[in-house]
Amino acid sequence: MKLTRRLFGGAAMAAALMAGSVATAQEDTVRIALVVKALGIGFFEAAAKGAEEAAAELGNVEVIYTGPTDTTAEGQIEVINALIAQQVDAIAVSANDTDALVPVLKKAMQRGITVISWDSGVAAEGRELHLNPSSNPLIGNMIIKLAADELPEGGKVAVLSATTTSTNQNTWIAEMNKVMGNYEGIEVVGTVYGDDLADKSYREATGLMQTYPDLDAIIAPTSVGIVAAARAVEDAGKVGQVNVTGLGLPSEMAGAIESGASKSFAIWNPIDLGYSATMLAYQLATDAAEAAPGAEIPMGRMGTLTLDENTEGAMADPFVYDASNINDFKDIF
Amino acid sequence: MSDASLTPRRIPDRLHSPAARLLGSWELLLLVVAVAIFIANSLASPYFLNAWNLSDATFNFTEKAMIAFAMALLIIAGEIDLSVASIIALASTAMGAAASVGVGTPGLIVVGLATGLACGAFNGALVTRLGLPSIVVTIGTMSLFRGISFIVLGDGAYRDYPSDFAYFGQGYVFWVISFEFVLFAVLAVIYYVLLHRTNFGRTVYAIGNNATAAQFSGIRVARVKFILFLLTGLMSGVAAICLTSRLGSTRPSIGMGWELEVVTMVVLGGVSILGGAGSIPGVVIAAFVMGLVTFGLGLLNVPGIVMSIFIGLMLIGVIALPRLWKMWRK
Numbered sequence: 001m002k003l004t005r006r007l008f009g010g011a012a013m014a015a016a017l018m019a020g021s022v023a024t025a026q027e028d029t030v031r032i033a034l035v036v037k038a039l040g041i042g043f044f045e046a047a048a049k050g051a052e053e054a055a056a057e058l059g060n061v062e063v064i065y066t067g068p069t070d071t072t073a074e075g076q077i078e079v080i081n082a083l084i085a086q087q088v089d090a091i092a093v094s095a096n097d098t099d100a101l102v103p104v105l106k107k108a109m110q111r112g113i114t115v116i117s118w119d120s121g122v123a124a125e126g127r128e129l130h131l132n133p134s135s136n137p138l139i140g141n142m143i144i145k146l147a148a149d150e151l152p153e154g155g156k157v158a159v160l161s162a163t164t165t166s167t168n169q170n171t172w173i174a175e176m177n178k179v180m181g182n183y184e185g186i187e188v189v190g191t192v193y194g195d196d197l198a199d200k201s202y203r204e205a206t207g208l209m210q211t212y213p214d215l216d217a218i219i220a221p222t223s224v225g226i227v228a229a230a231r232a233v234e235d236a237g238k239v240g241q242v243n244v245t246g247l248g249l250p251s252e253m254a255g256a257i258e259s260g261a262s263k264s265f266a267i268w269n270p271i272d273l274g275y276s277a278t279m280l281a282y283q284l285a286t287d288a289a290e291a292a293p294g295a296e297i298p299m300g301r302m303g304t305l306t307l308d309e310n311t312e313g314a315m316a317d318p319f320v321y322d323a324s325n326i327n328d329f330k331d332i333f
Numbered sequence: 334m335s336d337a338s339l340t341p342r343r344i345p346d347r348l349h350s351p352a353a354r355l356l357g358s359w360e361l362l363l364l365v366v367a368v369a370i371f372i373a374n375s376l377a378s379p380y381f382l383n384a385w386n387l388s389d390a391t392f393n394f395t396e397k398a399m400i401a402f403a404m405a406l407l408i409i410a411g412e413i414d415l416s417v418a419s420i421i422a423l424a425s426t427a428m429g430a431a432a433s434v435g436v437g438t439p440g441l442i443v444v445g446l447a448t449g450l451a452c453g454a455f456n457g458a459l460v461t462r463l464g465l466p467s468i469v470v471t472i473g474t475m476s477l478f479r480g481i482s483f484i485v486l487g488d489g490a491y492r493d494y495p496s497d498f499a500y501f502g503q504g505y506v507f508w509v510i511s512f513e514f515v516l517f518a519v520l521a522v523i524y525y526v527l528l529h530r531t532n533f534g535r536t537v538y539a540i541g542n543n544a545t546a547a548q549f550s551g552i553r554v555a556r557v558k559f560i561l562f563l564l565t566g567l568m569s570g571v572a573a574i575c576l577t578s579r580l581g582s583t584r585p586s587i588g589m590g591w592e593l594e595v596v597t598m599v600v601l602g603g604v605s606i607l608g609g610a611g612s613i614p615g616v617v618i619a620a621f622v623m624g625l626v627t628f629g630l631g632l633l634n635v636p637g638i639v640m641s642i643f644i645g646l647m648l649i650g651v652i653a654l655p656r657l658w659k660m661w662r663k
Binding site for chain 1: 378380381383385386389390392393490492499502503576579580581582584586587588589590591627628631632634636637638640641
């Protein structure tokens, strides 16, 4: 008993000493926790790289990159509880669950911690702002622009989407149709649905090339569809005639860029995303900015984020990947 | 102990002699581990010794431990239930559906507990009536129960719970003592009495040691096992209420993977996976050990995968240790 008491006493004293030293170190260091859906995912590792870049630029920032082992809300809650206990200055989270994280994040905010979500959002009452990688109008414009840039004389393009009920894809295609007037000579001849299945997308893409022998481009705003379409073009021997573009992952599209089946495609850049999230968290944690509807918050080299009425903002245009930069990104995500 | 023939025959809780129990008892070993972890955490992180932080840390294990108590009895009796996490999902989904049509908090509690009981009865009936192995049955119902949740919810969520429902997972009884922690403590006492101080508890050990002998000595083996499955289902319902209240919402992925954490807790607590031995105090200490380890490593921002490795090594260590001890003594 005596021994344990002495041990406890020693532990408490050591803890007090360490608390003292940490408290002094804390005064000029802003500790920002980047909480991701799960560790070991290339996309988030890249975001962490961006966060470190922002920290280096800001100087007095320590980035804590953390997350659960698997993509569960319960795991993220345990991680966030540990971060609250450490009294970090800000938590920037890509949430596994829009709603389940709200109670714990509310608790974090009550204890004076800045909370923002990025990539995958949290319901409005559980965070101060949400950073979207891009916006629907920007994506809709980007996918048609990528196709049009390769067709200065105009031409025929077709869309290979996911399912008829995919909210994201339908919104992007609707946004694309809104800006079609800006791209003269480009004609969308049809839209087909590959249901985000590799084999069905492949068959639909092949069907498009048979139905429209003079097709110039296939736009696939889905990472499954774009890979399948590129392979269909390669197999049909139409590389150079039909350009595949849209939204895809660099790791999966590296082959298509190399073969020439795809000249370019777009997706958000996770490095920029982690960088911007860290910048925003820093601005809010140091009270340099406030997250209110209509606010414009600077985020370093990425410009400023304008918040809408739901305190959400879009970072930038989707990032374009082509032969010049694909090798830098294909190992990341 | 005097002349053995004068004292009533008793089946020991553990398979060692009383003297060995005292010295080399599992609970003592675990307690030492728990204290060591506590001290290591205090030294490693300045944030550990803080009442609110320790209170937050208890949420890492209270819900799982509630199920672990019932699971301990089930495993001691030689059965297992791997569907507990899926029962949480189904009970939570049922409560969410009830809440969305305007059922109040008392009604939600009834729905949660009833769903848990129904799932437990289903498992129990399949095992005891049809004589199927429990591991196979509950691997099946693990997919079945969660599958139903996925069919009902898809990628949606229930989130319109009444505001007073939040008390069970977010409320505090007194200062930093959360409702969940009090419930955990009360259930620990109840299960301690049930297993170690009642005839029912004795029959559980008897069945786990030798079900056939138990049957021949007049114990209604199937009935006891059925009750144990009911209890495990019920406790999963209780955990579902707490977890749902804590999250304030239901998704079909709720509590995913918890069955293994519950079983880990039970085995770490010294319950023999082969049945016949184990104690509730052991499970209680194991719950604290797991909670302290995950929270302490979390404070140091150790990646989750390292935590899993640590827990895994700890589990293998405590299982292998007694075997190695025996081999060494021979």
